[in-house]
Amino acid sequence: MNRTEALLQLRPKIKTIKQHLNTADVEQFQNDTLRPILKFQHDILLALFNACLSHNKVLFKELTTEEKETKITQLFQKDLSFKNQSLGAVLGMLTLEEYRTYSKESSAYNRRIITMLKQRIMSTY
Template structure:
């Protein structure tokens, strides 16, 4: 039976002896999961944005970026949904690491996801 890690693209992000456990987890787990789930995150956010601002697609890029930032800061249900989508792709071993410092990892997940969505502004 395939493992969840088999679904992820292997990213060539070097992890050295100087790399902290948190950074290593981010590079080896979080980034590949975010890349794997990118299309789903994007679709979900696009649907969310249009439900909140019906003319969202006609906003300027700057206003869309502000909306993305504010949404991830203020809408806890949206944040929790994105975090849940991410940790749902963890293996049991990865979940053990996540649980040890979940507040730090949640912040990293939202920060990386926010940047990922902002970088795809031309598609929204």
């Protein structure tokens, strides 16, 4: 089994994703590739977030929902180490072909990854 097959086999299947004929390529990549990776990497991404909270001495559980959303956004903007580690945890799970797709529009995909990650963090806490 090669790396590509192994990575694809590890990813969970997400049933709620519906394919539409007019879905943009970026959205298709998000649904077919990024969402399953985020689901698979959920535990490590939360561990990175908790380490970031600890490092920045944030008492996250004491914040209101609105304050949590603001704090998550601030952490992604100001703590570049956390942001880059989070992106790395996702990008490391891409196949070579997927990485080539990602690299063509990395800024757009990074925004989508961070947005989905923020949503995952909020739904967990």
